[in-house]
Amino acid sequence: xxxxxxxxxxxxxxxxxxxxxxxxxxxxxxxxxxxxxxxxxxxxxxxxxxxxxxxxxxxxxxxxxxxxxxxxxxxxxxxxxxxxxxxxxxxxxxxxxxxxxxxxxxxxxxxxxxxxxxxxxxxxxxxxxxxxxxxxxxxxxxxxxxxxxxxxxxxxxxxxxxxxxxxxxxxxxxxxxxxxxxxxxxxxxxxxxxxxxxxxxxxxxxxx
Amino acid sequence: xxxxxxxxxxxxxxxxxxxxxxxxxxxxxxxxxxxxxxxxxxxxxxxxxxxxxxxxxxxxxxxxxxxxxxxxxxxxxxxxxxxxxxxxxxxxxxxxxxxxxxxxxxxxxxxxxxxxxxxxxxxxxxxxxxxxxxxxxxxxxxxxxxxxxxxxxxxxxxxxxxxxxxxxxxxxxxxxxxxxxxxxxxxxxxxxxxxxxxxxxxxxxxxx
Amino acid sequence: xxxxxxxxxxxxxxxxxxxxxxxxxxxxxxxxxxxxxxxxxxxxxxxxxxxxxxxxxxxxxxxxxxxxxxxxxxxxxxxxxxxxxxxxxxxxxxxxxxxxxxxxxxxxxxxxxxxxxxxxxxxxxxxxxxxxxxxxxxxxxxxxxxxxxxxxxxxxxxxxxxxxxxxxxxxxxxxxxxxxxxxxxxxxxxxxxxxxxxxxxxxxxxxx
Amino acid sequence: xxxxxxxxxxxxxxxxxxxxxxxxxxxxxxxxxxxxxxxxxxxxxxxxxxxxxxxxxxxxxxxxxxxxxxxxxxxxxxxxxxxxxxxxxxxxxxxxxxxxxxxxxxxxxxxxxxxxxxxxxxxxxxxxxxxxxxxxxxxxxxxxxxxxxxxxxxxxxxxxxxxxxxxxxxxxxxxxxxxxxxxxxxxxxxxxxxxxxxxxxxxxxxxx
Numbered sequence: 001x002x003x004x005x006x007x008x009x010x011x012x013x014x015x016x017x018x019x020x021x022x023x024x025x026x027x028x029x030x031x032x033x034x035x036x037x038x039x040x041x042x043x044x045x046x047x048x049x050x051x052x053x054x055x056x057x058x059x060x061x062x063x064x065x066x067x068x069x070x071x072x073x074x075x076x077x078x079x080x081x082x083x084x085x086x087x088x089x090x091x092x093x094x095x096x097x098x099x100x101x102x103x104x105x106x107x108x109x110x111x112x113x114x115x116x117x118x119x120x121x122x123x124x125x126x127x128x129x130x131x132x133x134x135x136x137x138x139x140x141x142x143x144x145x146x147x148x149x150x151x152x153x154x155x156x157x158x159x160x161x162x163x164x165x166x167x168x169x170x171x172x173x174x175x176x177x178x179x180x181x182x183x184x185x186x187x188x189x190x191x192x193x194x195x196x197x198x199x200x201x202x203x204x205x206x207x208x
Numbered sequence: 209x210x211x212x213x214x215x216x217x218x219x220x221x222x223x224x225x226x227x228x229x230x231x232x233x234x235x236x237x238x239x240x241x242x243x244x245x246x247x248x249x250x251x252x253x254x255x256x257x258x259x260x261x262x263x264x265x266x267x268x269x270x271x272x273x274x275x276x277x278x279x280x281x282x283x284x285x286x287x288x289x290x291x292x293x294x295x296x297x298x299x300x301x302x303x304x305x306x307x308x309x310x311x312x313x314x315x316x317x318x319x320x321x322x323x324x325x326x327x328x329x330x331x332x333x334x335x336x337x338x339x340x341x342x343x344x345x346x347x348x349x350x351x352x353x354x355x356x357x358x359x360x361x362x363x364x365x366x367x368x369x370x371x372x373x374x375x376x377x378x379x380x381x382x383x384x385x386x387x388x389x390x391x392x393x394x395x396x397x398x399x400x401x402x403x404x405x406x407x408x409x410x411x412x413x414x415x416x
Numbered sequence: 417x418x419x420x421x422x423x424x425x426x427x428x429x430x431x432x433x434x435x436x437x438x439x440x441x442x443x444x445x446x447x448x449x450x451x452x453x454x455x456x457x458x459x460x461x462x463x464x465x466x467x468x469x470x471x472x473x474x475x476x477x478x479x480x481x482x483x484x485x486x487x488x489x490x491x492x493x494x495x496x497x498x499x500x501x502x503x504x505x506x507x508x509x510x511x512x513x514x515x516x517x518x519x520x521x522x523x524x525x526x527x528x529x530x531x532x533x534x535x536x537x538x539x540x541x542x543x544x545x546x547x548x549x550x551x552x553x554x555x556x557x558x559x560x561x562x563x564x565x566x567x568x569x570x571x572x573x574x575x576x577x578x579x580x581x582x583x584x585x586x587x588x589x590x591x592x593x594x595x596x597x598x599x600x601x602x603x604x605x606x607x608x609x610x611x612x613x614x615x616x617x618x619x620x621x622x623x624x
Numbered sequence: 625x626x627x628x629x630x631x632x633x634x635x636x637x638x639x640x641x642x643x644x645x646x647x648x649x650x651x652x653x654x655x656x657x658x659x660x661x662x663x664x665x666x667x668x669x670x671x672x673x674x675x676x677x678x679x680x681x682x683x684x685x686x687x688x689x690x691x692x693x694x695x696x697x698x699x700x701x702x703x704x705x706x707x708x709x710x711x712x713x714x715x716x717x718x719x720x721x722x723x724x725x726x727x728x729x730x731x732x733x734x735x736x737x738x739x740x741x742x743x744x745x746x747x748x749x750x751x752x753x754x755x756x757x758x759x760x761x762x763x764x765x766x767x768x769x770x771x772x773x774x775x776x777x778x779x780x781x782x783x784x785x786x787x788x789x790x791x792x793x794x795x796x797x798x799x800x801x802x803x804x805x806x807x808x809x810x811x812x813x814x815x816x817x818x819x820x821x822x823x824x825x826x827x828x829x830x831x832x
Binding site: 567571614 | 750771775778779781783786787790822825826
């Protein structure tokens with residue numbers, strides 16, 4: 001239990017809350033305030049064939065598997081300023097076009113500044129970031145796509161993690177195993193779960 | 209205050225600890241146990257000319273500027289298993305040799321497995337990671353050096369941040385401004401500070 | 417002289433061409449057919465502030481400094497299929513937006529397929545490729561921008577070179593030396609020259 | 625036929641060489657001098673499990689499939705200055721260790737300077753370069769390994785190509801298809817062939 005209290009510590013806490021309540025009545029730090037706050041995760045993607053969309057859905061499932069996580073799933077072109085700024089974590093997925101993220105996804109990042117004005121205040125600072133990618137062939141750009149999504153996030157002073165793979169979750173959609181297979185979808189779920197967990201670790205409690 | 213307690217909450221806590229102590233005597237969660245635990249940062253580097261070493265020293269200064277941070281500074285070849293595993297955060301610096309981190313730094317990473325056996329348990333999981341680099345020319349490998357250090361860390365399931373620059377702190381040591389200048393050293397300090405802060409956010413309290 | 421003839425060899429050649437002409441009259445490989453063919457270089461860029469445009473102009477100057485080189489300069493959005501396919505070499509420049517090439521440049525690459533249909537025939541195969549970049553800060557994405565432009569080219573089976581810097585020509589447009597300075601423009605010229613030279617080495621003679 | 629002579633042109637050439645010989649006797653550009661020079665390819669690798677070594681052998685086969693190509697196969701630690709400088713093309717293979725090339729391969733690159741003194745003359749300039757990689761998992765560093773090998777080569781002003789894949793040839797050695805399969809070995813052969821072909825295009829004829 002990373003941020004919780006030891007069992008014994010918690011017993012003490014309950015006890016002293018009771019004592020406090022008896023003693024002071026109001027102004028109490030309620031039990032609810034000590035509960036972990038809901039983490040909000042935005043999953044944004046571009047997809048033409050539907051493969052990246054299906055990966056995105058699996059990422060959502062993984063994130064939701066952590067109790068209390070709120071997840072928003074959107075195409076990159078539909079993300080609003082509020083989606084961006086209200087999220088604790090952002091997971092971005094792209095198909096590989098010529099060894100890199102697609103123009104749509106890159107333009108989405110550019111709009112972080114042109115539309116949403118994240119700089120110079122670094123408004124995305126300390127949000128968790130992660131990436132996923134789909135591509136036709138092995139070793140034809142999925143790594144570069146994920147790493148350069150992470151590079152864009154690092155430039156925004158975000159806190160970056162992998163999950164479901166060394167750089168994020170990825171799927172090879174042509175060749176021996178066309179489309180998405182079970183392992184690839186499981187990796188996408190693992191990424192979503194991983195990001196939700198790290199975001200929960202960093203999420204300030206409501207009383208702060 | 210990201211993970212602390214509100215002032216009011218803290219007063220309640222002190223009160224109930226006193227009440228608890230009176231009531232139970234022993235088995236108390238002491239005040240010391242509630243204080244934020246010291247964050248330990250390892251700064252490891254390779255340096256031939258001394259430039260990367262001086263950057264490393266500035267990174268150390270930055271990390272130490274966060275009260276209570278313990279910092280260990282070592283050449284990569286001198287890092288022990290205990291240095292690695294007892295640290296909450298690891299910041300690695302390399303000179304640029306042929307557009308990439310030096311062979312010494314890469315061999316250090318390889319030894320995470322060959323000497324220290326971090327895999328398959330992912331023993332470095334959730335530690336904070338960051339990078340810095342020095343190179344003779346602008347745009348001649350410092351970005352690649354930092355990004356590939358971060359890539360190695362992501363493969364270890366570490367949590368990665370930048371600081372003092374888009375990918376980490378860096379210095380251009382030849383040309384118009386030979387050696388290290390004030391801005392470059394300030395960037396190195398900013399990186400150290402940044403890593404200590406993020407590590408503190410994630411550090412479990414001692415009672416856990 | 418990489419692909420030419422030694423002076424003596426050339427004298428022989430002229431002699432034997434004369435002899436051949438006398439002997440056979442027609443069907444002669446004319447002297448013109450042996451002259452190096454003009455190399456055509458396309459310089460394509462995106463620019464908002466004008467910095468990348470000025471770098472592009474310097475790249476053009478460098479390419480033109482090799483006698484006989486034909487250079488076309490266009491914004492990425494104005495490049496036609498004929499521009500692309502009639503060129504022996506393509507040099508692409510981008511500003512750095514969030515650690516990567518701009519959305520405009522990435523969309524241009526995507527259009528190699530969506531508009532120009534380069535795949536599956538790999539129509540760009542064996543053309544020379546190179547990159548240049550401008551960015552506000554040192555080590556904030558110029559390397560990544562150039563390397564990922566080169567990665568897109570490698571995926572097209574192009575032949576890739578650097579020039580004016582380890583990955584191509586670049587300029588840091590903010591900080592101590594705002595805008596473009598002499599060294600940065602000289603690097604851009606060196607890149608253009610370098611690409612023209614390599615393209616000339618590989619250019620088949622007209623008789624082939 | 626990229627740099628050769630048309631059949632008719634060659635007939636003329638033979639004729640005029642005969643005429644020249646009759647006319648001048650000595651000082652003749654011999655037929656041998658006009659034949660395409662043998663291209664020399666160095667394949668250098670590091671391998672612990674044997675997978676990268678088997679890929680290297682397939683790269684050699686591919687390079688040799690171009691008539692007249694001379695191929696030298698060596699472990700990176702055994703490469704001599706003469707191997708390096710006498711080669712027209714160099715293909716380097718590495719296993720993936722923590723998302724990057726192995727320390728042995730990186731140290732080999734460092735030795736280009738420390739042992740072989742390639743800089744500041746850029747002694748590797750204009751040699752062809754390419755890369756291959758093996759790794760346990762998909763998208764866990766093979767792309768980064770190949771791209772950063774190419775980055776080291778670009779820093780040396782080499783001319784870089786892919787082949788057998790978007791960044792070079794690669795093999796995933798664990799999972800559904802452990803070890804090397806036919807497609808992976810065919811990709812390695814394709815890389816060797818590709819490099820030999822490009823090197824032959826650029827190889828100056830002996831009379832130059």
